[in-house]
Amino acid sequence: MWEDSTVDHGHGSLRTALWRIRAVHGSLISAGRNELALGRDVTTDLQQCRAQAARLLAPGGELSVEDTNSSPLTGDLLPAWDEDWLLIERERLRQVQLHALEALAVRLRNLGRYPEAIDAALRAKAIEPLRESVHAVLIDICLDEGNVAAAHGYLRQYSSVLWTELGLRPSPRLLERVRDASRLPRL
Structure with missing residues (x-):
């Protein structure tokens, strides 16, 4: 911790720092003779x-x-x-x-x-943009809401990124989800 100091000076500096921390936040740190840890109440x-x-x-x-x-x-x-x-x-x-x-x-x-579900799915997508299961959940949310156009948009985005990054296409199962939802009933 104190690279420019002797071991004894470093130990003294650590004791001083711990004393100051305990004076302000008593249970923040738990320290023994040879160990140092966060206090039990600290998460x-x-x-x-x-x-x-x-x-x-x-x-x-x-x-x-x-x-x-x-x-x-x-x-x-x-x-x-x-x-x-x-x-x-x-x-x-x-x-x-x-x-x-x-x-x-x-x-x-x-x-x-749905808005909260989309937020969680988009946060997962931000962590791993190539994860198909996340895109499937996002598309399913849109389809449940009746937003077929949004589902198509997310599928297009995913297809583009997947092709650009890996030269791959989405799985047939994912494509079929959107294709089935896009079929219009006969009037």
């Missing part, structure tokens, strides 16, 4: 994200008001840090966020809360 945004994701991904259960807020399910892990060990942890968090946002979008869609 981090990462803990909140994982807890919300666990609730959203659990089968059944009610959707609480706090779980409809998709903001805790976004954001990078320690974005200003450049450490090798963070690469895997960031990817793990990204996967949790994607699955949780997708699950939230589906649950909100099933409740008929």
